[in-house]
Amino acid sequence: xxxxxxxxxxxxxxxxxxxxxxxxxxxxxxxxxxxxxxxxxxxxxxxxxxxxxxxxxxxxxxxxxxxxxxxxxxxxxxxxxxxxxxxxxxxxxxxxxxxxxxxxxxxxxxxxxxxxxxxxxxxxxxxxxxxxxxxxxxxxxxxxxxxxxxxxxxxxxxxxxxxxxxxxxxxxxxxxxxxxxxxxxxxxxxxxxxxxxxxxxxxxxxxxxxxxxxxxxxxxxxxxxxxxxxxxxxxxxxxxxxxxxxxxxxxxxxxxxxxxxxxxxxxxxxxxxxxxxxxxxxxxxxxxxxxxxxxxxxxxxxxxxxxxxxxxxxxxxxxxxxxxx
Amino acid sequence: xxxxxxxxxxxxxxxxxxxxxxxxxxxxxxxxxxxxxxxxxxxxxxxxxxxxxxxxxxxxxxxxxxxxxxxxxxxxxxxxxxxxxxxxxxxxxxxxxxxxxxxxxxxxxxxxxxxxxxxxxxxxxxxxxxxxxxxxxxxxxxxxxxxxxxxxxxxxxxxxxxxxxxxxxxxxxxxxxxxxxxxxxxxxxxxxxxxxxxxxxxxxxxxxxxxxxxxxxxxxxxxxxxxxxxxxxxxxxxxxxxxxxxxxxxxxxxxxxxxxxxxxxxxxxxxxxxxxxxxxxxxxxxxxxxxxxxxxxxxxxxxxxxxxxxxxxxxxxxxxxxxxxxxxxxxxxxxxxxxxxxxxxxxxxxxxxxxxxxxxxxxxxxxxxxxxxxxxxxxxxxxxxxxxxxxxxxxxx
Amino acid sequence: xxxxxxxxxxxxxxxxxxxxxxxxxxxxxxxxxxxxxxxxxxxxxxxxxxxxxxxxxxxxxxxxxxxxxxxxxxxxxxxxxxxxxxx
Numbered sequence: 001x002x003x004x005x006x007x008x009x010x011x012x013x014x015x016x017x018x019x020x021x022x023x024x025x026x027x028x029x030x031x032x033x034x035x036x037x038x039x040x041x042x043x044x045x046x047x048x049x050x051x052x053x054x055x056x057x058x059x060x061x062x063x064x065x066x067x068x069x070x071x072x073x074x075x076x077x078x079x080x081x082x083x084x085x086x087x088x089x090x091x092x093x094x095x096x097x098x099x100x101x102x103x104x105x106x107x108x109x110x111x112x113x114x115x116x117x118x119x120x121x122x123x124x125x126x127x128x129x130x131x132x133x134x135x136x137x138x139x140x141x142x143x144x145x146x147x148x149x150x151x152x153x154x155x156x157x158x159x160x161x162x163x164x165x166x167x168x169x170x171x172x173x174x175x176x177x178x179x180x181x182x183x184x185x186x187x188x189x190x191x192x193x194x195x196x197x198x199x200x201x202x203x204x205x206x207x208x209x210x211x212x213x214x215x216x217x218x219x220x221x222x223x224x225x226x227x228x229x230x231x232x233x234x235x236x237x238x239x240x241x242x243x244x245x246x247x248x249x250x251x252x253x254x255x256x257x258x259x260x261x262x263x264x265x266x267x268x269x270x271x272x273x274x275x276x277x278x279x280x281x282x283x284x285x286x287x288x289x290x291x292x293x294x295x296x297x298x299x300x301x302x303x304x305x306x307x308x309x310x311x312x313x314x315x316x317x318x319x320x321x322x323x324x325x
Numbered sequence: 326x327x328x329x330x331x332x333x334x335x336x337x338x339x340x341x342x343x344x345x346x347x348x349x350x351x352x353x354x355x356x357x358x359x360x361x362x363x364x365x366x367x368x369x370x371x372x373x374x375x376x377x378x379x380x381x382x383x384x385x386x387x388x389x390x391x392x393x394x395x396x397x398x399x400x401x402x403x404x405x406x407x408x409x410x411x412x413x414x415x416x417x418x419x420x421x422x423x424x425x426x427x428x429x430x431x432x433x434x435x436x437x438x439x440x441x442x443x444x445x446x447x448x449x450x451x452x453x454x455x456x457x458x459x460x461x462x463x464x465x466x467x468x469x470x471x472x473x474x475x476x477x478x479x480x481x482x483x484x485x486x487x488x489x490x491x492x493x494x495x496x497x498x499x500x501x502x503x504x505x506x507x508x509x510x511x512x513x514x515x516x517x518x519x520x521x522x523x524x525x526x527x528x529x530x531x532x533x534x535x536x537x538x539x540x541x542x543x544x545x546x547x548x549x550x551x552x553x554x555x556x557x558x559x560x561x562x563x564x565x566x567x568x569x570x571x572x573x574x575x576x577x578x579x580x581x582x583x584x585x586x587x588x589x590x591x592x593x594x595x596x597x598x599x600x601x602x603x604x605x606x607x608x609x610x611x612x613x614x615x616x617x618x619x620x621x622x623x624x625x626x627x628x629x630x631x632x633x634x635x636x637x638x639x640x641x642x643x644x645x646x647x648x649x650x651x652x653x654x655x656x657x658x659x660x661x662x663x664x665x666x667x668x669x670x671x672x673x674x675x676x677x678x679x680x681x682x683x684x685x686x687x688x689x690x691x692x693x694x695x696x697x698x699x700x701x702x703x704x705x706x707x708x709x710x711x712x713x714x715x716x717x718x719x720x721x722x
Numbered sequence: 723x724x725x726x727x728x729x730x731x732x733x734x735x736x737x738x739x740x741x742x743x744x745x746x747x748x749x750x751x752x753x754x755x756x757x758x759x760x761x762x763x764x765x766x767x768x769x770x771x772x773x774x775x776x777x778x779x780x781x782x783x784x785x786x787x788x789x790x791x792x793x794x795x796x797x798x799x800x801x802x803x804x805x806x807x808x809x
Contacts, residue, residue, distance in 0.1 A: 049744035050770070079567070085452055086425075086474070091510075095427070098509045099434055103368045105780060108773040111514030112572055116424055116453070116474030117711030124712075125569035130581060133567035133713060134482060137453040137472045145471055149486065152493060216467040279452075306454075308462055310470065372788075518773055519790040573770055611790075 005151045005198050006205035007316070008071070008161075011064035012194040012287035013057060014275045019064060021291035026273045030174045030189045036060055043067065044126050052113040054087040055122055058167035061193035061287065062123045065163065069197055070204040074161040077197075078132040080150040081120045082142030082166040084279020085180065089171045090114045123163065131159065140250050140304050142166055143194070143283040144312035148212040154200045161200070165287075166280030167193035182307060183277055187249060190276015194283030206290055210237050210299075211315040219309035226311070227258035233313040234263070234301040241299065243315075244269050246285045248304020249277040259303070266301075282314070289318050296320035330488040331550035332558040333498065334405025336397040337543040337661045339648045340376035343396055345543075347379075348662035352647050352673035353693060359525050359537055359649065365432065367509050373521045375507055376539030376649030386432025390456055390506050393542035398460075398500070401544040407498075409464040416468045417498040417546075420487045421457040422480030423472070423653035428506035456504065468496055474653070477606075477709030478565065479503065481656025481717060484545065485563045491549050498549075503657025504542040511652070512538060518573065520610055526650070528607030528643035528675050529614050529689050531682040536608050539649020543658035558664050559720040561702065562593030568712035574612045575712060579619030582714050586624045586704065589716035593702065597625050600639050600718070601701035602672050604663045605689065606708045607643025608650055609677065613708060618685040639704075642690045646676025656707050656715070667699045667721055725804030726754070732804050739800075742778045743771045754800045772797055783807050 011019065017034035018024045033053060040048050040056050043063045048056065058081065066073055090110040097106050112118055120133045132153070136145040143166030150164035169191045170177045178189055198209065213233045217226055234243055242265030247256050249272055260266050275284040285302055302314040340358035341347040351358065359374035365386075380396060382389045398409070407413045454472045461470045469490070473483045480503025487499035515521050515538065522535035553559055566585045570576035590597065606617055625638045644659045651658050666673050675689035705717045725731050736749035739758070745765060756764035759772060767775075772794055776787045785807055787793045796806035 049746075084454070094510055094514065095430070095434075098513045099431060099438075102366070105517045105777045106513045107777060108514075108517045108770055111517060112710070112770065114510075114514070115476055115710050116479070117476040117709060117713045118572060120475070121567065121569060121572050121711035121713075124567045128569075130567055130569060130584075132565045133475070133711075134486070134565065135474050137474045138470065139452055139454040139458065142454070152489060152495075156489060156493060158489075214469045216469075306458060308458060310458070310461075517777055519776070519788060519793070523788075571768065571770075 001151060001210060002155050003200060004202070005154055005200065005209040006202050007196050007207040007209060007290070008199050008205055009065050009068040009197045010195065010206065010287040010290035011061050011068060012192065012284045012291070013060045014192045014284060015190040019060065024274050027188050027190065027276050031276070046126060050109050051122055052087055052090045054089065054167065054169040055113060055119045057169050057191060058119045058165065058193050059122055059126060061167065061195040062163060062165055063126050065195040065197050066127050073127060075129065076131050076159055077129055078150065078153050078159045078162040079120055079124050079129060080134050080136065080146040080162060080164045081123060082136045082146035082280055082283065084137065084139050084142045084168050086116060086137060087114050088169055092171055127163070140248065140279050140306045141310065141312045143280040144212060144314060147209065147314060150198050151209055151212055154198060162198050163195060164198055165193060165195035166283030168278040168280045170278065181277060188276045189278070190281065191278050192275050192284045194285070194287030196287060205319065207316055207318040209316045211313065213313045215311040215313065217305065217309045217311045221309060223254045223258040226255055227262040230259055230303050230311065230313050231262040234299060234315045237299055237315060242266050243299040243301050246271055246300060246302040248282055248302065250305045250307065251303060286314060286316065294318045294320050328492060329550040329553060330491050330547050330560045332545055332560070333548045334401040334407065334546040335544065335661045335664065336400025336404065337541060337658050338378060338380050338393045338396045339541040339658055340379055340539055341648060342379045344400055345661045345665045348648065349665035349669050352644065352662060352666055353669070353671065355674065355676055357525065357646055357676055362507070364507060365435070365509060367512055369516055372523055374525050374537050376537065377507065378540050386436065387429055389428060390426050390504055390542070391459065393506070394460065394502055394504050394544070397542045397544040401546050405546045407546070414498060414500065415466060416496065417466065417500055418469045418471070418487055418490050418496045419457055419461050419466055419500050420483040421472045421502040421504065422483035422656055423453065423504050424474060424476055424479060425453050426456050426506070427510045428508040431508050431510065475709060475713045476711055477652050477655060478707045478713045478715040479653035479656065481707040481715040482565055484547070484560065484656060484660065484717060485565060485715065487547050488560045488563065491547060499547045501545045501547060501657060502542070503654035505540055505652045505654035507538060507540045522609060525677060526609035526645050527677040527679065528605070528609045528645060529618065529682065529685055529687065530678045531680040533609045533611060533614060535610055537645065537649045539651045541648060541651040541654045541658040543654060543661045545657055545660060553720060553722055556722050559722065561595070561718045561720045562589055563715065563717040564588035564592055565713065565715045568714060570712060572711060575616045575708060575714070577612065577616055577619070579616045579623055582616055582620035582708065583623035585714040586620060586706065586716045589704065589718050593718035595702050595718060599702045600704050602639050602703055603641035604659060604703065604705040605641045605643045606706050607645055607675060607689065609645065615685055617706070617708065618687050621687065638687055640672065640690055640694055642673055643675040644673065660705055663703070663705060664721070667696070670699060671695050723808070725806070725808030726801040728804060728808060731808060732800050735800055735803055738778055738782060739765065739775060742775050743767060752800060757799060758797055759794060
């Protein structure tokens with residue numbers, strides 16, 4: 001980054017409705033949907049009767065992130081929201097209604113929910129924001145893109161602060177949705193959201209975003225070459241202290257092995273055990289790092305690829321208790 | 326780092342045919358390309374008109390989006406004098422704006438149903454991001470790939486983000502794509518919202534009754550420029566904001582829409598009096614045309630006072646009467662259409678408009694405005710569901 | 723008999739409105755003559771709710787409303803709605 005991008009607050013929602021560390025659970029298999037509408041209405045005090053589960057998933061994280069801010073929200077904050085598949089359940093229901101029962105009018109609520117900008121509309125509305133609002137949909141790299149665009153905007157002085165987050169939902173039957181995600185049999189499917197409130201101002205920061213780097217690899221590229229370049233993204237910031245590695249769900253065993261060898265002492269945090277696989281699991285990963293305070297400053301590296309191998313690496317720091325540096 | 330971003334090449338496929346010139350030709354001739362939907366069945370097809378692509382596209386219904394984009398990319402590359410596989414574009418950003426790609430899923434589903442085969446789960450492997458990723462893969466592009474989905478401002482926002490990446494020095498060039506194919510899903514949705522006009526689109530007209538949807542693919546290649554001395558089209562500035570008044574319409578007073586226009590002018594470093602003409606969003610919907618007109622008044626009548634003496638809304642037009650509302654693609658395709666016309670020395674009239682709405686009190690251009698010297702600043706506005714508003718200011722030299 | 727005098731119909735319509743718009747109130751508490759649309763009204767419905775109800779009305783009663791202005795007019799009150807269904 002050209003200037004430090006501070007993280008002032010964060011929140012992550014997991015597939016079991018978990019919003020804090022004591023509620024996080026290791027998933028034993030694909031889970032069922034958790035009803036979160038009441039959680040959301042309690043959090044916002046607003047009537048959320050028309051939004052679908054996907055939108056609720058995104059909102060629980062965004063609303064909590066703002067609630068956790070120590071200082072008042074900057075009314076000019078931008079919103080950058082990433083989602084791989086967007087609203088799946090309502091889209092499926094309209095799709096089937098449209099093609100299987102010709103002649104039936106589709107539900108306006110469902111149609112509105114299926115539109116790409118609706119969730120970011122509610123994110124801005126619940127936050128009281130009226131500034132820039134962008135939704136990025138780039139498969140497994142959707143959250144990374146939202147984060148990058150947010151950091152760019154702060155660096156470019158387009159804004160002082162921004163919400164950056166990601167969310168995805170699964171649909172049932174599980175088998176059908178697993179195929180949509182192209183998951184291996186042993187991979188558990190999940191859903192959830194994660195949000196960061198970013199600022200150019202350091203006051204009350206809990207961490208900072210150090211790098212969001214795009215690496216144009218393909219799946220055919222050598223694992224060691226890939227690992228070397230990914231590790232180079234975080235190496236300048238380690239100062240002799242090994243980082244934590246958060247591997248995304250498209251990082252295969254060979255690449256993970258190569259990467260752990262390329263970063264001596266790296267500690268792997270298998271966050272997917274808690275949230276399952278979904279396109280924006282990275283958002284859950286990064287935000288849930290801030291579930292509990294850190295004893296000392298810690299560097300994290302999150303890495304994931306899309307199915308063709310394009311890779312994005314996120315390096316960030318969680319400050320230790322008593323303020324970091 | 327640079328502050329200047331220039332259009333290097335443009336291409337478009339639309340209901341006017343293959344090529345950006347076709348848009349200008351039909352806009353000049355006042356040819357509306359609205360017709361009954363024939364590509365696929367919908368139960369209310371005799372109640373509405375649509376703008377369908379005029380191009381030879383795959384008949385099996387697969388790869389329609391890709392093929393339309395290919396045609397537009399090729400045209401833009403020829404104009405730019407660049408090759409996709411060449412060094413000039415290999416590390417360019419590829420940024421696509423669309424509401425999604427459901428047409429192919431629908432046609433696959435229909436075909437398999439007709440054959441009595443086991444139904445595949447719709448949407449499998451067709452996430453919104455797949456189209457851009459596929460183009461990048463086919464052409465071995467090494468630059469960043471991003472898809473933006475903010476409803477009808479999608480490709481306008483793609484232009485805005487591409488310009489910012491170029492200005493930051495992240496990339497030298499960006500291929501910006503807007504693509505939208507008609508599909509039963511979206512048509513049904515708009516029909517349920519009672520937003521489709523039974524008699525075609527009439528932007529800003531007293532008798533306007535709604536939208537006419539269309540399909541298009543358009544490509545704009547942007548690049549860093551050193552100065553604005555050379556003839557060309559420069560993206561001087563732009564802005565985006567989110568009006569959270571109502572998810573399906575903007576607030577009637579037009580304040581937030583006015584705000585986005587002002588912010589865009591600030592970003593471009595120009596005053597209201599500098600704007601030579603406006604390409605309005607002009608969907609022909611009852612509420613949003615009123616809002617847009619109120620916003621133009623706020624910016625140019627109220628806000629224009631005292632700056633340079635001018636306090637009038639500049640000449641404005643709308644392009645959807647010719648090519649329909651192409652939703653996520655309209656940012657790109659209307660930018661191509663507008664500047665293809667300007668290059669030929671005219672600003673097109675707002676097709677479909679006849680009578681001034683007393684509630685609006687403004688008239689868009691009713692005949693083409695011929696321009697001896699078209700040099701100047703132009704504002705292009707785009708608004709969408711979810712209160713997403715985008716305004717772009719270009720300089721034509 | 724005009725719909726506004728058909729108590730069963732009006733009771734059904736109240737249920738349909740509450741269910742369709744996912745309002746958390748007992749349907750029978752809606753007065754027959756209370757305004758339904760607008761932030762100050764009894765139900766606080768907006769234009770999107772009116773569209774959703776229109777789809778539900780077509781499914782249940784076969785009433786076809788294609789113009790949003792007509793939809794707003796017939797959904798003014800429960801009485802008006804009942805009269806529109808059974809003139």
